[in-house]
Amino acid sequence: MNNMKKGDHKLIQALNRSKVLNKIRTDGPISRIELAKKNKLSPSTVASAVQELIKEGYVSEIGTGSSSGGRKPILLQFNPDNHYLFAVAITNSFLNLAQMNLEARVLRKETYPIEGLQGNAVIERLLELMDDFTAGAEDLERCVGISLTVPGIVSDSQGVLHYNTKLRMTDVPLRQILEDRYGMRTWVENDMNSVVLAERRFGDYAFGNLIYISIGDGLGSGILINDSLLRGKHGGAGEFGHTSVNRSGIRCECGNVGCLDSYISWIAVYSRIITAIATGRPTLIQELSGGDYSKIVPSVYKEALCRGDKLAMDLNEEVAEHLGAAIVNLVNMFNPEALVLGGEMAHGNPELLAMVRKYMDRHAMPILKDDMVFGLASLGEDDKLIGAASVLLQDLFGFTLTE
Template sequence: MNNMKKGNHKLIQALNRSKVLNKIRTEGPISRIELAKKNKLSPSTVASAVQELIREGYVSEIGTGSSSGGRKPILLKFNPDNHFLLAVSITNSVMILARMNLEAKVLAKETHPIAGLQGEAVIERLLHLMDDFMAGQKDLERCVGISINVPGIVSDSQGVVHYNTKLRMTNIPLKRIFEDRYGMRTWVENDMNSVVLAERRFGDYAFANLIYISIGDGLGSGILINDHLLRGKHGGAGEFGHTSVNRSGIRCECGNAGCLDSYISWIAVYSRIITAIATGRPTLIQELSRGDYSKIVPSVFKEALRKGDKLARDLNEEVAEHLGAAIVNLVNMFNPEALILGGDLAHGNPELLDMVSAYIDRHAMPILKDDMVFGLASLGEEDKLMGAASVLLQDLLGFSLME
């Protein structure tokens, strides 16, 4: 019984401490008195939490506030730069390693191509890069941990990458590998899940019911319901690219037929461009890439769009139709407050956003779509790194989403 009481006491202390830290972070500079009032905690509870946070360097005291007579209160503020975290973002084509502060600001980063590696070779390369990156870090004792995100089916609690088709990763215990090798607490999460958290925490979309969809190399989504990530049993929830849009369609490597991924991911768009060029259809894409197929990338496609190229516009319309239909299913199923579009094909492609928006308007249930916010992802190119940071910070500092 005593042990249980002790455990509960520790838990309550930790919760109070994270409540206090959160308030200092979101509302600071703030006095101890205000903290006690706003968190409905006793002044002594606040005082001991603050003392601990100051000692560990998460919080510092700054000058005095104004007072209504009597002593002026000392104000507290959050210190994002006293500690740092290491973030790793694995995509299907590159690995990005970064040092970040506790407000998810990138302090240093490196980007390395994966260059066709698969399976174990991906992990070997990652560890090799990480060894070098760690060796270059000063004051590692101030590092709060390592956070990794990766596309595919990921169990966040076990830190295992169960399945990634493109990199051929199967049941890789990344968390254990990293913790054993570097002796540092490690978090592992699906890339889309982590980005939806970052959009909620650091982006323009502070909603508790939020869906993020990324359309690029592949197609994925992160779904936040009542401020909880929708993960499913194996971490596979949100495999948006593998929802079927055509039962008699193209066979997919996932085992299904007619997957959305096969119709609108960049790989699908690219193969349609190549076919069109091969059959002699005139397009600016050929000139822009100087006839070199390897130079045909999303930015070239978007440049052709801007210049009014007919092929690019036709393909963009096709993507919008398929994407719109799939999004309407999500809207009708989950009734989100906001839905965000991100990824290479969406950024810098306002026509796509407009066409999808019009499609949702025509086809989703009126009550569900009328007050739904629909827009472009707001975090820019550091979104995956900020996602990795958000996963760690939410857990470590109790960056509770509900403020």
Template sequence: MKRTGDLQLIKELNKSIILDIIRKNGPISRAEIAKKINISPTTVTSAVSDLIRDSLVIEGGTGESSGGRKPILVQLNPDVCFLIGVAIDASKITIAELNLNAKVKRKEVHTLKDTEDLDLSNELIEMINVFFKKCKNLNDCLGISITIQGIVNSEQGMVAYNPKLKINNLPLKSAIEAAFKIPTYIDNDTNGSLLAEKGFGNYQQSKNLIYVTIGDGVGASILVNDSIFRGFHGGAGEFGHTTINYKGAPCNCGNVGCLENYVSWRAIYSRIVSEINAGKESLLVEEVKGDLSKITPELFRKTIYSGDALANSILEDVSFYLGIGLVNLIHLFNPERIILGGELAFENPLLIQKVNEHIYSYALKTHTHNVKVFPSSFGNDSEVVGSASLLLHELFHFTLK
């Protein structure tokens, strides 16, 4: 005999699945929902009534009749409430207000100038508090979703390890929930980006995906048979700390010759400055009027397409090293496709092209048939859409184990 708790769990799960069907297919009739997920019309009607009561779903319009009355259609009410997405990396914190379709309504970027003595919990609480003051009604806030680089124990809400911000075992989830009394979710940044692609992006049908992000750091999230592969301690996907040169420069993780030392923005910026100071000419000097501290990933991408020799030389090397790493991932996980996101991949089709060329040249042909590297679906908003997707995955229960 089923316990009451089990029945309630099934009911809530059904409601989440039905809500996701409405989100993806609305306006849709109750009968069509029942057909799509093969559950009884009575169960669908009950769940839809609950969702209408909670204002998550609204009725609107009528469908085609199959002999009787025309069915009333239902659809998602995306702006009935909002959520806060927070994306943290080594140089900035991005905070955004998003609706239930993961659409960014408002966004702020805060630069982290001094991370040496950073108290991340208190810094973040202050930023969110200021951000909340511009929100209309905090009672409409579903929750706060946070993504951060490094190793994250999502179940415990703990940032286990982040070498760039010098974090070890930080209970960030409990600190934020104590401050705001709002449900808070936390995970690794690339896991969030992968959830975004599965829930809202262009690659929802893929069951074996790898999402790679390149910005301040380099990370990967791996989807195997529709499940995120997290590893034993939640540390899977530290792609940037795979070694490609045992005689290379020391990395802040304690190893040497890590991939991150060759393809991350910090590595690229360091090389740009070094080569310009050594006498290399570059359009970047003109762009920043000689102040090299003002060189950004955006300017780097811009000068690539302006034909700058230095920028294109660096891009060639980045593509080569990144390609080496991606070939290894392809051989290990045999994905359907790889998605490349982050500041350096945004609006950078030449990088995508060169990496694909490397893969086709060096990976096993059995593994590259119909396999390709694609850009992120969300462009410059990919970080905060990824953050928001932690909460939205719980709400909608979109297809992902």
């Protein structure tokens, strides 16, 4: 029985410490007295948490605040640069590694193409790169851990990637592999879940009911409800690309028919561009890629859009129609405060946003859409790395709901 109590006490201490650290981070510089008041904790609980945090370098004391008579209080502030974390963002085409501070700022990063590797070979390559990357870091004891994100169906509690069709990875115990090799605490999360957290914490969308949709190689979404990630039983919630938009459509590798993925992902748009060029339809894309099909990438498509290319504009409109229909379903079902569009098809494509908005205005329920914030992703090209950092920092700080 005593052991049980001891364990509980340890847990409560850790939670209080997270609370105190988070308050110093959000409201600092702040005095110990204020901390006790704002967190509804006893002064002695705050004092011992602060003492530990100072000793470990998370917090430092700075000058004095103004006092209402009596001694001036010493103020505490958060030190984001005293520790760091390793972020790993696996996508279906790249391995991204970064060292980041505790405010999710990138200190150094490296990006490597996956180049058709699948299954075990992806892990072997990752560990090779991680060995070099961690060797290049000083003071490993100042590292709070490793956070890894990957597309696919992920169990965050077990740290296992259950399923990723494109990389052919099934039931890979990523957390265990990394913890065994580097002896550091490791977090594993789905990439879309991590980016919705990042947009909430570090981006322009500080809403507890938030949906993030990404259009790139494939389609994904991250869904926050009352500040909690919607995961589903197996970590498979948010497989937005595999919602069906056409019952008499193309058969998808997931087993369904007419999946959104087959109509609006970059892969789908790319194959339409190739077909158009092959059938002799004039387009700037042909010229911009120098006639080399392998050079037709999203940035070329967006360049053609900017220059008013008819094919690119037609395809963008088609994407907007399908995407609009799917988004209306989400809005009517989840009634989010905000909905964010990201991924390489959306970055730098404001026309897409405008057309989807127009579609929503026509088709979503007025009460649900009228005050919903709708915009493009705000975190730029490091969004997946900031996402990985957010997963770890969320745990470290125990972010509270009512921030």
